[in-house]
Amino acid sequence: MDYQVIIPAAGSGKRMGAGYNKLFLKLDKRPIILHTLDVFGSDQHCNKIILVIQQDEKDIFTELLLKSRYASKIEIVYGGDERQYSVYNGLNSALNSGIILVHDGARPFIRLKTIGRLVEVAAESGAAIAAVPVKDTIKKAIDLEVVETVERSSLWQVQTPQAFRFSVLMDAHNMASKEDFFGTDEASLVERTGQSVKIVESDYDNIKLTTPEDIYFAEAIMAKRKR
Numbered sequence: 001m002d003y004q005v006i007i008p009a010a011g012s013g014k015r016m017g018a019g020y021n022k023l024f025l026k027l028d029k030r031p032i033i034l035h036t037l038d039v040f041g042s043d044q045h046c047n048k049i050i051l052v053i054q055q056d057e058k059d060i061f062t063e064l065l066l067k068s069r070y071a072s073k074i075e076i077v078y079g080g081d082e083r084q085y086s087v088y089n090g091l092n093s094a095l096n097s098g099i100i101l102v103h104d105g106a107r108p109f110i111r112l113k114t115i116g117r118l119v120e121v122a123a124e125s126g127a128a129i130a131a132v133p134v135k136d137t138i139k140k141a142i143d144l145e146v147v148e149t150v151e152r153s154s155l156w157q158v159q160t161p162q163a164f165r166f167s168v169l170m171d172a173h174n175m176a177s178k179e180d181f182f183g184t185d186e187a188s189l190v191e192r193t194g195q196s197v198k199i200v201e202s203d204y205d206n207i208k209l210t211t212p213e214d215i216y217f218a219e220a221i222m223a224k225r226k227r
């Protein structure tokens, strides 16, 4: 089944500390964002990629896209100060039907099989997110004092892509905007509408490159995949 994807890439990457957008950092001699775009570009079921960028990085992205084999599928849209605004701007440029995915530009290791399963489940039930079971023991603490050990068996660590029927995601964004609600992912907006959200088990190596040590992990994942 065909789908479109919004790729937010308009962050500043402060926690990476590179001094510029972390998506321009290179993995295997190619900027991170091109690796992410390659996955969706190479998927015959992906018919449109909406790449959300900062307006003042337009020239850099335009130049980068010259190196992408999939540039014809990519539409550039300008983002906002928060990731949620960036996704909303992307949503307003999307075709208003079918299945829409949101995937962070900073997750270059997503597998096509996970994308395919997310699209299927979202088509069946409205909303599906990639996640992996939590491996560590999780505790809640206040002022460095433990107040609770959270039961781990029902905990999932959530990733992107997150996949939705177009109207499900649009309604959720409209409601969040009306109620001034901010979430750290799309599903948290969708959950508030009463829509059920299904989990598709993903891979632990679908990491988001956030802090400097993630680059070491990413290089190791890249080397393993090339073998």
Ligand code: C5P
Residues within 6 Å of the ligand: 007, 008, 009, 010, 011, 012, 013, 023, 052, 079, 080, 081, 082, 083, 084, 086, 087, 104, 105, 106, 208, 209, 210
């Ligand atoms: O900062 P973090 O890694 O959590 O951001 C996730 C994704 O959202 C990144 O790909 C980043 O470029 C994007 N983003 C955005 N607009 C913002 C903030 C983040 O598109 N205002």
